[in-house]
Amino acid sequence: MKLFTAQQIRDWDSYTMQEEPIASIDLMERAATACVDWLQHRFPKQEFYTIFCGKGNNGGDGLAIARLLMARNCSVTVYIPESGQQGSYDFQANLERLNQVYPEVIQFIETPEELPLVATGNIIIDAILGTGINRPATGFTAALFDYINSLSNIVVAIDMPSGLYADKAGDNNPVIEADHTLSFQGYKRALLMADNAGAVGEVHVLPIGLDPDYYNQTNTPFEVIDAALIATIYKPRLRFAHKGNYGHGLVIAGSYGKNGAAVLACRAAVRSGIGLLTCYTQDSGYIVLQTSVPEAMLITDPDPDHITELQLDTTPYRAVGIGPGIGTQPATIKAVYQLLQQYRQPMVIDADALNILAKHPDWYDLIPSGSILTPHPKEFERLFGATTNNFTQQQLALEKAQLLNCIIIVKGHHSFIATPAGKGFYNTTGNAGMATGGSGDVLTGLLTGILAQGYTPEDAAIFGVYLHGLAGDLAAAANSMEAMTAGDIIEYLGQSFQQIGRYGRSI
Ligand SMILES: NC(=O)C1=CN([C@@H]2O[C@H](COP(=O)(O)OP(=O)(O)OC[C@H]3O[C@@H](n4cnc5c(N)ncnc54)[C@H](OP(=O)(O)O)[C@@H]3O)[C@@H](O)[C@H]2O)[C@@H](O)CC1
Ligand SMILES: Nc1ncnc2c1ncn2[C@@H]1O[C@H](COP(=O)(O)OP(=O)(O)O)[C@@H](O)[C@H]1O
Ligand SMILES: [K+]
Numbered sequence: 001m002k003l004f005t006a007q008q009i010r011d012w013d014s015y016t017m018q019e020e021p022i023a024s025i026d027l028m029e030r031a032a033t034a035c036v037d038w039l040q041h042r043f044p045k046q047e048f049y050t051i052f053c054g055k056g057n058n059g060g061d062g063l064a065i066a067r068l069l070m071a072r073n074c075s076v077t078v079y080i081p082e083s084g085q086q087g088s089y090d091f092q093a094n095l096e097r098l099n100q101v102y103p104e105v106i107q108f109i110e111t112p113e114e115l116p117l118v119a120t121g122n123i124i125i126d127a128i129l130g131t132g133i134n135r136p137a138t139g140f141t142a143a144l145f146d147y148i149n150s151l152s153n154i155v156v157a158i159d160m161p162s163g164l165y166a167d168k169a170g171d172n173n174p175v176i177e178a179d180h181t182l183s184f185q186g187y188k189r190a191l192l193m194a195d196n197a198g199a200v201g202e203v204h205v206l207p208i209g210l211d212p213d214y215y216n217q218t219n220t221p222f223e224v225i226d227a228a229l230i231a232t233i234y235k236p237r238l239r240f241a242h243k244g245n246y247g248h249g250l251v252i253a254g255s256y257g258k259n260g261a262a263v264l265a266c267r268a269a270v271r272s273g274i275g276l277l278t279c280y281t282q283d284s285g286y287i288v289l290q291t292s293v294p295e296a297m298l299i300t301d302p303d304p305d306h307i308t309e310l311q312l313d314t315t316p317y318r319a320v321g322i323g324p325g326i327g328t329q330p331a332t333i334k335a336v337y338q339l340l341q342q343y344r345q346p347m348v349i350d351a352d353a354l355n356i357l358a359k360h361p362d363w364y365d366l367i368p369s370g371s372i373l374t375p376h377p378k379e380f381e382r383l384f385g386a387t388t389n390n391f392t393q394q395q396l397a398l399e400k401a402q403l404l405n406c407i408i409i410v411k412g413h414h415s416f417i418a419t420p421a422g423k424g425f426y427n428t429t430g431n432a433g434m435a436t437g438g439s440g441d442v443l444t445g446l447l448t449g450i451l452a453q454g455y456t457p458e459d460a461a462i463f464g465v466y467l468h469g470l471a472g473d474l475a476a477a478a479n480s481m482e483a484m485t486a487g488d489i490i491e492y493l494g495q496s497f498q499q500i501g502r503y504g505r506s507i
Helices: 006-019 024-042 057-071 089-101 139-150 194-200 212-217 227-233 259-270 283-292 330-342 351-359 361-366 377-384 390-404 439-452 457-479 486-491 493-506
Strands: 048-053 075-081 106-109 123-127 155-158 180-184 202-206 222-224 248-252 276-281 297-300 319-322 347-349 407-410 416-418 424-426
Touching: 006 024, 006 212, 024 057, 024 089, 024 155, 024 180, 024 202, 048 057, 057 075, 057 089, 057 123, 057 155, 075 139, 089 106, 194 390, 227 457, 227 493, 248 259, 248 439, 259 276, 259 283, 259 439, 259 486, 276 283, 283 297, 319 330, 319 439, 330 351, 330 361, 347 351, 347 439, 351 361, 351 377, 351 439, 377 390, 377 407, 390 407, 390 416, 390 424, 407 457, 416 457, 439 457, 439 486, 457 486, 457 493, 486 493
Parallel strands: 048 075, 048 123, 075 106, 123 155, 155 180, 180 202, 222 424, 248 276, 248 319, 276 297, 319 347
Antiparallel strands: 407 416, 416 424
């Protein structure tokens, strides 16, 4: 799903109004109806709502929502901060409509003394500012945000939490802290950023019937990974296939006390569809690996505790994954350097292999083109330096992806995949149950396995991250976020592949 800027969304509105055609007030009614349907589906017993409306179209949505909720037997109070300015055309039209049927629900407020008491059970609707925000909220608007944020009521933001910019960072500007954000038609980038987690709450995308032609014709560097994209990437198994068709991968992982990282990476790799897998680990990992992952072949380092030198020819492997649990011993550092010198095909670089790289920036040029780097935000910072917010972090990821001709996956709740061609993909599968040791090792094994099967590095990254998150979601549904383990993610890869296999048939 393409991610549009606030300006592109405005253009999409105009295009739809002209082509469908539909009057802007009717489009607003459609958006408001989608919100009310969502509210009644999510909170079927809820009766009382307090709605704060600004004087732009976001406020117009709020007024239409108020009228529709009243018509569905809810009880609503609307507060409009009085700025002294005329509202937008559709705000005024909706004010008139509401005034005609339920004049008693409308109240204007001008000073902090007029901030209303909100009963604890009321749901607050934030329709103060949407994508039209062009400066930080100050004065009474900022005081209103503070007041709403101080209440314990559930807050549902319409389109955007008020105060948040859709396409840029806000420098700690005042924002509404919503529990739910109902974003029209698609996501905005700000809604996907960890920096804004406290403001956006859970994000729900509500289709409002904007014209698909605009969507198809309009280019954007950013996309959310969705089922439609995954269906175009996934390669179903060939009926007459033999294991040679699906590549031979090598996972270099583990050290004394961290056999688990190697086990998790290898178990994920052998469940990725890979033809053959070899693991390279320290000598003391022999029995552990052979017992826990009998499907994988094993080559051990002469050192009992660490990977010290790569006593194998890496060239026959179609993909190599390195990093989980390897540590940063001087001898291991040499082994990483040796691999970078001898292996020229795309590899997956994770964990301590990234930490080692970060200490040797002069080795960056040795990273084979098309490699996939999987830093979490701290590793990203070690590799490429500190950034002030997620927008600058992602911009830096795009610049480095281009410079190194690599894919960079900045891992997180919505992992961000930066490609050398300047595209950025956000993942929406996965959950906080995956914030547990070993989840990243699983991803490394999975990516190595997918890359070995001949997927392009970009496709492997998109597919692998999505699949990993989907398996995490199924694991959480079965075991709870608390009790699920990284190993459970691997157990649910099977069901995830089955689900993905159905996408192609249903789209
Ligand atoms: N396809 C869709 O998505 C659809 C979208 N729709 C809805 O339209 C919304 C966008 O509406 P919008 O353009 O009227 O802007 P909105 O956010 O209401 O702001 C209004 C005005 O506030 C002002 N202002 C700016 N910053 C400020 C500040 N810090 N503090 C105080 N004031 C500030 C600024 O005016 P200025 O003061 O600069 O003249 C600005 O123009 C969108 O989010 C969605 O809810 C649906 O109705 C239909 C389909
Ligand atoms: N809250 C979350 N929501 C979605 N995915 C998450 C969340 N927390 C972690 N993950 C995923 O789990 C993995 C964790 O990787 P990493 O931090 O390297 O863990 P480890 O080093 O313990 O293996 C990443 O793929 C990340 O995207
Ligand atoms: K809002």
